[in-house]
Amino acid sequence: xxxxxxxxxxxxxxxxxxxxxxxxxxxxxxxxxxxxxxxxxxxxxxxxxxxxxxxxxxxxxxxxxxxxxxxxxxxxxxxxxxxxxxxxxxxxxxxxxxxxxxxxxxxxxxxxxxxxxxxxxxxxxxxxxxxxxxxxxxxxxxxxxxxxxxxxxxxxxxxxxxxxxxxxxxxxxxxxxxxxxxxxxxxxxxxxxxxxxxxxxxxxxxxxxxxxxxxxxxxxxxxxxxxxxxxxxxxxxxxxxxxxxxxxxxxxxxxxxxxxxxxxxxxxxxxxxxxxxxxxxxxxxxxxxxxxxxxxxxxxxxxxxxxx
Ligand SMILES: C[C@@](CO)(OP(=O)(O)O)[C@H](O)COP(=O)(O)OP(=O)(O)OC[C@H]1O[C@@H](n2ccc(N)nc2=O)[C@H](O)[C@@H]1O
Ligand SMILES: Nc1ncnc2c1ncn2[C@@H]1O[C@H](COP(=O)(O)OP(=O)(O)O)[C@@H](O)[C@H]1O
Numbered sequence: 001x002x003x004x005x006x007x008x009x010x011x012x013x014x015x016x017x018x019x020x021x022x023x024x025x026x027x028x029x030x031x032x033x034x035x036x037x038x039x040x041x042x043x044x045x046x047x048x049x050x051x052x053x054x055x056x057x058x059x060x061x062x063x064x065x066x067x068x069x070x071x072x073x074x075x076x077x078x079x080x081x082x083x084x085x086x087x088x089x090x091x092x093x094x095x096x097x098x099x100x101x102x103x104x105x106x107x108x109x110x111x112x113x114x115x116x117x118x119x120x121x122x123x124x125x126x127x128x129x130x131x132x133x134x135x136x137x138x139x140x141x142x143x144x145x146x147x148x149x150x151x152x153x154x155x156x157x158x159x160x161x162x163x164x165x166x167x168x169x170x171x172x173x174x175x176x177x178x179x180x181x182x183x184x185x186x187x188x189x190x191x192x193x194x195x196x197x198x199x200x201x202x203x204x205x206x207x208x209x210x211x212x213x214x215x216x217x218x219x220x221x222x223x224x225x226x227x228x229x230x231x232x233x234x235x236x237x238x239x240x241x242x243x244x245x246x247x248x249x250x251x252x253x254x255x256x257x258x259x260x261x262x263x264x265x266x267x268x269x270x271x272x273x274x275x276x277x278x279x280x281x282x283x284x285x286x287x288x289x290x291x292x293x294x295x296x297x298x299x300x301x302x303x304x305x306x307x308x
Contacts, residue, residue, distance in 0.1 A: 004126045005043040005306040008119035008151050009035040009299050010110040012177065012260045012267045014215075014223070017205030018230040021196050022162075026146070030205040031159035032169070033150040036177055036297040040112060041101040041305070042079060042119030044127050049095050055087055056080045060100040070106045070185060071113075078113040079120035082144055086121055089140055092128040107185020109235075109261035114147035115302075122152065122302045138166070154301025156215060158207065173218030175269060175297050176276040178254070180245050180289035182264040186235060191262035194234035202230075224256025224269045235263030242266060245288040252282035 011033045019028040047057065058080050062068040071077065075084070079098055087093025098120060104112030118141055125132050132140075141148040142164035149164050150157060156171040195202070214222035236242055242264055249257045249268035256269035266289070270276035276294045283292040 001127055001307055003043060003045045003306070003308045004123040004304060005041055006119040006123040006302050007039045007041050007305045008115040008302040009154055010038040010104040010112060010115060011035055011147070011150060012110065012179075012297070013229060014156070014227055015208050015211050016229045016231055016261060017208070018195055018202060019205045020202045026162040027192060028161065028205055029159060029163045030207050031163040032156065032211060033159055034156045034175075034297045035151065035154040035299045035301060037295040037299050038104050038110065038179065038293060040104050040115050040119065042116055042123050043099040044083070044120065044123040045097045045099070046127060047095040047097050053095060055093055055095055056083050056098060058098045058100065060102055062102045068102050068106070071100070071102060078117040078144065078148070082117040082120040082148070083124050085140055085144060086124050086130065089136075090128065090130040090132060092130040094128060096124060096127065105181045105185070105265055107187065108181060108265040109186065109259065109263045110179070110265055111147040111151065111261070114145050115151040117141065117144050117148045118151040118302045122304065126304055126307065150301075152301050154299060156298045169212070169215055171215050171218070171298055173215070173220060173223070175220055175223065176271070176273050177295050177297060178249065178268040178270060178276050178279045178283065179260065179293045179295060180249065180266040180268070180283050181291040181293065182239070182242075183290040184264075186238060186262055186264045188262040191231055191234050191238065194237055195231055198233055198237060199230075220269060220271060221255050224254070227256040227258045227269065229258050229261070231262050232259040235259045239264050241288070244286070245283070248283050248286035248288045249279055252279040254279050
């Protein structure tokens, strides 16, 4: 085998309940992840070992919307970090070229970097024939970032701890979404910092039973009413113009309207595929977003789509 390509999904958070800051600077969460059909692709290609190059060389292209500004191409890229960690963990590492095809918005609150890390783990484990159990892979992912384990499993799942301890949620519905993208991202750390400023008395996070019953019944209207994101006021405080984006989706009769994770991407739940197309058109026409993309959820996690 000389090359492996893995397709890996973005996420939206259906509930993001955020507790007070912990001593390690992180926050305990109840984070209901939902994988949606905006995918990055991670290809790893076996490279000849030679003195001048290290373990990883990386390139990135943005296939659908020139989406690579802000993506580091050095060892700090999360996909490169994932490959280094996997090599250290398994002793199976050999030089690779990584090609990222970015479709998930960068620094958009949809976990694109985490998705690439998860994709790189699966692609390199496959290329190297590394016999890593599922639990070890999940632990390695969790160590790389709070959001990295989820795109390995996909679907819908509750993340506790700092978001990395996953329990799958059986989900019966197919949900139609619109994502309004911003031209510039928001830093996750800055949004949590603003949350601490706005909510110095944050309570311990709790799972929302209305959201869980909506997911169990597959009722999109109930799901729309139950969407909650504790980080939304912080994202709006740092980026007040997002209010107009959310209002434009509300005016187009979205069932639910929410900032995705730490933002600035805004997510709109639609009744069906036609309603999603209508909301996306209204958002584009409003001028209150850079782009509006239609997607559905949930979808599976990291999947090998090509091996040569
Ligand atoms: C907010 C969420 C919601 O799913 O995602 P995004 O909206 O960024 O995609 C996640 O919690 C982001 O996860 P991830 O992007 O992996 O964050 P990490 O690399 O682990 O941490 C980046 C920074 O975010 C803050 N952080 C993150 C997770 C957490 N539970 N508490 C935190 O306080 C910390 O300041 C940390 O230094
Ligand atoms: N593979 C990657 N793709 C995108 N961003 C990356 C990647 N690796 C590292 N980063 C860095 O991580 C930051 C957060 O990126 P991303 O995961 O796209 O957003 P978010 O944390 O909002 O979901 C970016 O601003 C960038 O500096």
